[in-house]
Amino acid sequence: MIHATSLTAVLIFLFFAGIVLAISFYLGSRAKSASGYFAAGGGIHWAVNGIAFAGDYLSAASFLGICGMIAFFGYDGFLYSIGYLAGWIVALFIVAEPLKRLGRFTFADALDNKFNSRGIKLAAAISTLVVSCFYLIPQMVGAGALVQPLLGFPHYVGVIGVGLIVTLIVTTAGMVSTTWVQFIKGSLLVVLCAVITVMILWRGLSTKPTDAAGRPVHIAQRNVPAAEITGAPGAVVLPEDGAWAGKPYLRVRDAAGRVSVWRREGAALLAETQTMMVRADGSKLVNGLPRGKGAGEADLYPVGYASKLAGGVEETGPLGPLAFLRTLQQSEVILWSSDKIAEADGGTTTIYYQKPTPGSDFMAPGSSPTFRKVRGDKFADKLDFLSLMLALFCGTASLPHILIRYYTVKDQASARKSTVVGIAAIGFFYVLTLYLGLGAMTSGTLDFTDSNMSAPLLARSFNELLFAVISAVAFTTVIGTVSGLIMAASGAVAHDLMTNFLQMKLDDYQKVRAAKIAAVCVGLLAICLGILFSKMNVNFLVGWAFNIAASANLPALVMLLFWKRTTKQGITAAIVVGMVSSLAWILLSAQAFRDVYGLDPTRALVPFSQPAIVTIPLGFLVLIVVSLLTPRHEDNAPRPATA
Amino acid sequence: MAGLDFKAPEAREQEDAAVVAHNTRLGLVLFAVYVAFYGSFMALSAFRPAAMSRPFLGGVNLAVVYGFALIAAAIVLALLYMRICRKAK
Numbered sequence: 072m073i074h075a076t077s078l079t080a081v082l083i084f085l086f087f088a089g090i091v092l093a094i095s096f097y098l099g100s101r102a103k104s105a106s107g108y109f110a111a112g113g114g115i116h117w118a119v120n121g122i123a124f125a126g127d128y129l130s131a132a133s134f135l136g137i138c139g140m141i142a143f144f145g146y147d148g149f150l151y152s153i154g155y156l157a158g159w160i161v162a163l164f165i166v167a168e169p170l171k172r173l174g175r176f177t178f179a180d181a182l183d184n185k186f187n188s189r190g191i192k193l194a195a196a197i198s199t200l201v202v203s204c205f206y207l208i209p210q211m212v213g214a215g216a217l218v219q220p221l222l223g224f225p226h227y228v229g230v231i232g233v234g235l236i237v238t239l240i241v242t243t244a245g246m247v248s249t250t251w252v253q254f255i256k257g258s259l260l261v262v263l264c265a266v267i268t269v270m271i272l273w274r275g276l277s278t279k280p281t282d283a284a285g286r287p288v289h290i291a292q293r294n295v296p297a298a299e300i301t302g303a304p305g306a307v308v309l310p311e312d313g314a315w316a317g318k319p320y321l322r323v324r325d326a327a328g329r330v331s332v333w334r335r336e337g338a339a340l341l342a343e344t345q346t347m348m349v350r351a352d353g354s355k356l357v358n359g360l361p362r363g364k365g366a367g368e369a370d371l372y373p374v375g376y377a378s379k380l381a382g383g384v385e386e387t388g389p390l391g392p393l394a395f396l397r398t399l400q401q402s403e404v405i406l407w408s409s410d411k412i413a414e415a416d417g418g419t420t421t422i423y424y425q426k427p428t429p430g431s432d433f434m435a436p437g438s439s440p441t442f443r444k445v446r447g448d449k450f451a452d453k454l455d456f457l458s459l460m461l462a463l464f465c466g467t468a469s470l471p472h473i474l475i476r477y478y479t480v481k482d483q484a485s486a487r488k489s490t491v492v493g494i495a496a497i498g499f500f501y502v503l504t505l506y507l508g509l510g511a512m513t514s515g516t517l518d519f520t521d522s523n524m525s526a527p528l529l530a531r532s533f534n535e536l537l538f539a540v541i542s543a544v545a546f547t548t549v550i551g552t553v554s555g556l557i558m559a560a561s562g563a564v565a566h567d568l569m570t571n572f573l574q575m576k577l578d579d580y581q582k583v584r585a586a587k588i589a590a591v592c593v594g595l596l597a598i599c600l601g602i603l604f605s606k607m608n609v610n611f612l613v614g615w616a617f618n619i620a621a622s623a624n625l626p627a628l629v630m631l632l633f634w635k636r637t638t639k640q641g642i643t644a645a646i647v648v649g650m651v652s653s654l655a656w657i658l659l660s661a662q663a664f665r666d667v668y669g670l671d672p673t674r675a676l677v678p679f680s681q682p683a684i685v686t687i688p689l690g691f692l693v694l695i696v697v698s699l700l701t702p703r704h705e706d707n708a709p710r711p712a713t714a
Numbered sequence: 715m716a717g718l719d720f721k722a723p724e725a726r727e728q729e730d731a732a733v734v735a736h737n738t739r740l741g742l743v744l745f746a747v748y749v750a751f752y753g754s755f756m757a758l759s760a761f762r763p764a765a766m767s768r769p770f771l772g773g774v775n776l777a778v779v780y781g782f783a784l785i786a787a788a789i790v791l792a793l794l795y796m797r798i799c800r801k802a803k
Contacts, residue, residue: 146777153755153781160748160788163795164741172734397773435767435777436759446763453760460756484801491792498785505778632738 072371072518073364076223079539087547088236091255095240095248115247117485119254121492124476126253128155128467128497129260130206130552131213134504135545136609138529139522141508142375143406145433147442148508151614152501154460158467158617159497161625163490166468169632171477171486177559178474179567182627188639189572194646196567198623199471201650203560203593204600205619206470207553209612211601214549216523216609217542230601233546237553238594241561242587246479249554256551259544261496264503267541270533271510272395275387276402280376280515283534288515289372291343291405291425293336297321300333300341313415320344320422329359334424344424345371347520351417371423373528375517378427379403392506399509400430406512407519423519455679459614462683466617469624472552472559523609557593564589611666615657618683623650626690634698641698649690656682733800740799744791751787755780 115123133155140148173181179195211230218229240248281287301308305326315322319335333341348356355362360369380387381401390398410422432438436456437446444452467473477486511517511529518524527545531538565586569575577585604612626645630637657663660680661672758766758780770776 149778149781150759153784156785156788157748157752160745160752160791163792164745164748168734168737168741393772393774396778397769400769400773400775431767431775434775435763437763445760457756457760460759464752487796487799491796494792495789498789502782502785505781 072373072520073362074518074524077535077539077542079536080542083539084543084546087255087543088550091248091252091547091550092236092239094251094255095243098243098247098251115250115479117480117489118492120250120476120480120485120489122257122496123250123253123479124257124473124489124493125261125496125500126255126257126551127472127476127555128493129257129500129548130613131210131217131545131549131609133613134260134548135213135217135523135526136209136613137501137504138508138511138526139524140439141505142511142517142525142529143519143522144439145406145428145509145512146435147437147439149505150436150442150460151463152504154463155467156494156498156501157464159490159494161465161468162473163487163494165632166474166628167477167486167490168483170474170628171480171483177478177562177566178471178624179563179571181474182631182642183571185631186639186642188643189574190643191639191646192567192572194643194650195624195627196563196572198619198646198650199563199567200560201654202469202471202616202620202623203556203563204596205616206472206613207556207560207593207597208600208604209609209616210549210553210556211597212604212612213523213609214546214553215601215605216521217527217545217549226605227602230605231598233549233553234594234598234601237550237557237597238591240550240554241557241590241594246475246558249551249558250476250479252547252554253551256544256547257496260548261500261503263541263544264500264507267510267530267533267537268503268506271506271529272392273389274533275390276377276380276395276398276513277386278377278380279385280513280532282515283532288374288376290376291345291374293342293378293425293427295333295341295343297333297335297339297341300331314412318410318412331359332420332422334422342425344422346420346422347371348414348420349418371518371520373516374405374407374519375512376515377402377404377513395506395509396434399513400434402430403427404430404433404512406433409519451678454684455681458679458681458684461687462614462618462621462681465621465625465683465687469620469628470617471563471620471624472555475559475562476555553597557590557597560593561586561590564593611662614681618657618681618686619650619653621683622653622686622690625649625687626694630691630694630698634695636698636703637694638698638701638703640701641694644697645690645694648693649686652689653682653686656686737799740795744795748787748791752784755784 133151137148137151140151170178170181173184178199179192182195183191211233214233215226215229218224218232219226240252279287279290300306300323303325307324309322309324309330311318321333321335321341322330323333324330332344332346334344336342345358350356357369357371360367362368362370364370379402381398387398406426406428407423408426410424412420412422414420437443442456445456480486480489507526507529511525514529514532516528516532518528527538527542530541565582569585570577570582623646626649627642630645631642656677659676661675662680664670664675665672759777766777766780767775770779
């Protein structure tokens with residue numbers, strides 16, 4: 072779809088970015104020490120830090136990606152919400168306090184506390200960098216994907232713009248400004264989504280939704296007698312040649328020469344479709360007309376509405392939170408699927424067709440193509456689902472940009488309290504995602520070519536200002552998360568690699584300068600990766616980052632805390648094996664074959680795409696075996712970082 | 715600022731081994747409770763998907779109710795932990 076550029080959105084975004092930068096420069100003029108730069112001097116209030124946790128965690132992918140996935144497929148998107156939140160339980164009960172007790176600036180500090188081993192420092196720093204980069208890619212891609220339709224700039228302009236702003240934030244005041252950016256963004260996001268949820272419930276559900284201006288949205292036709300279409304004056308049915316043979320479509324050219332495609336539904340009944348034809352020369356035809364907004368041109372029209380509501384009504388009126396879910400479960404919604412056909416002349420036609428789906432189907436696990444197989448009988452088919460749920464559960468507590476936030480508060484009690492605040496804010500937000508996603512599904516404004524746009528478009532169905540604000544918040548979201556990640560990566564380079572591994576003697580000033588240079592380099596790298604991976608699915612990439620983080624870091628963290636026989640060689644080996652095996656598994660998976668290399672996914676070398684269920688246990692196993700084979704460390708009592 | 719290298723002395727809160735042990739044990743117990751709850755959700759979704767789509771509470775199906783309950787349980791357990799864990803002196 073072609074989205075109208077919104078000047079209001081641009082202005083509001085510039086306003087937000089201006090505030091954030093002003094705060095950064097102000098705080099930057101005050102924070103001078105290394106501790107101030109890396110850990111905000113340990114002086115952030117726990118409540119602020121808690122909301123900043125939410126700001127860090129509710130990335131563009133979890134906000135735009137989950138809403139989009141629920142809007143397109145239903146319940147399966149909500150599985151991510153559940154898994155992302157559950158991960159915080161590992162963070163709170165297992166990792167938070169020991170980490171605060173053992174470390175100073177980075178996650179490598181805590182791991183290495185007992186041993187002072189260069190191998191651990193190197194392995195932990197590399198795993199921090201790898202995970203941060205994997206997590207950065209989807210954020211940058213998301214930034215570009217938002218800029219394109221909203222502000223009218225090309226994808227790379229969005230990526231470069233976000234990259235520059237973020238680098239500026241991180242280099243001016245490090246963790247202090249990063250924390251305040253996260254705080255502002257986290258509170259804005261949660262409050263705004265709560266407001267939209269109330270508006271969704273107030274509006275209720277309708278089989279004939281209207282847009283913000285009160286115009287009814289286009290309802291695609293179904294159950295049209297074939298004779299009505301083929302018998303129209305001047306209509307010609309095109310032959311089913313080439314790739315069209317055997318497909319359930321009927322192509323009809325009308326008197327004006329415009330070709331429309333209909334999908335056969337049972338005997339002699341047709342349903343309307345939408346088509347996007349890309350000719351060999353790159354020009355595009357939408358629904359048989361040149362793509363555009365002008366006269367004689369056409370664009371894909373927005374979709375998303377219930378076709379049948381519970382009780383046979385056309386409109387429900389305001390609904391309570393439970394009644395909304397109950398009504399949807401007993402209703403039928405038109406979802407859209409697509410089909411690609413290679414034309415004889417080298418072009419391709421994508422057909423988007425209606426798929427009336429009962430609520431009992433899309434409101435239960437297995438509603439999306441990714442997890443469809445969970446409803447089958449084969450055990451192997453269920454492993455992908457189980458593995459992802461495990462990765463989400465174990466990944467949170469292993470993400471470096473979340474872990475470093477434990478060093479910004481003054482003591483363990485504050486670490487604990489801020490985690491609880493974070494869990495409450497994030498949990499509340501994830502409950503809202505279900506309403507936002509289902510609201511978008513039935514808002515009549517969905518763009519079925521871009522799931523990431525579902526949440527902003529849902530806001531547009533209410534009014535233009537809300538749309539502008541939510542788009543601006545989404546940008547701020549990207550900026551917040553990316554600055555946290557760059558912060559984690561720059562800490563890994565300056566603190567873990569340069570100071571601790573290479574044992575360079577850096578004074579306070581040099582160390583902060585090294586971190587700032589590292590931040591600029593990582594920022595530039597993020598810009599390049601964001602442009603390179605612009606075609607990848609955002610939520611999917613985040614799932615990979617969780618898999619790698621959990622496989623590389625979790626076994627080492629947990630065993631260090633709970634098994635006295637753990638040795639430094641064991642930790643180093645577990646990090647390296649976990650990281651390499653999960654990375655290799657991902658690169659050899661069916662999804663990488665299809666989305667990254669463009670190869671036939673059936674030729675993939677591993678049986679399913681999410682490695683966690685294999686590689687996390689592998690990490691534990693390697694740690695145990697290597698630890699038992701290497702000599703026990705003479706001093707087994709963990710000592711505080713200050714000893 | 716004093717000391718920038720890794721093992722530099724710095725003002726820290728006092729460690730009390732008994733407090734640490736108590737909180738660690740409490741954390742593990744609550745963690746086990748949540749793992750059981752989350753694990754059952756995974757198992758039900760994977761092996762009894764039909765049960766998940768049946769209306770469970772107030773007409774809302776088990777999948778949604780269980781999902782909300784998992785989110786609520788995380789918040790409740792977190793608050794509980796904060797109430798009953800021992801504070802460092």
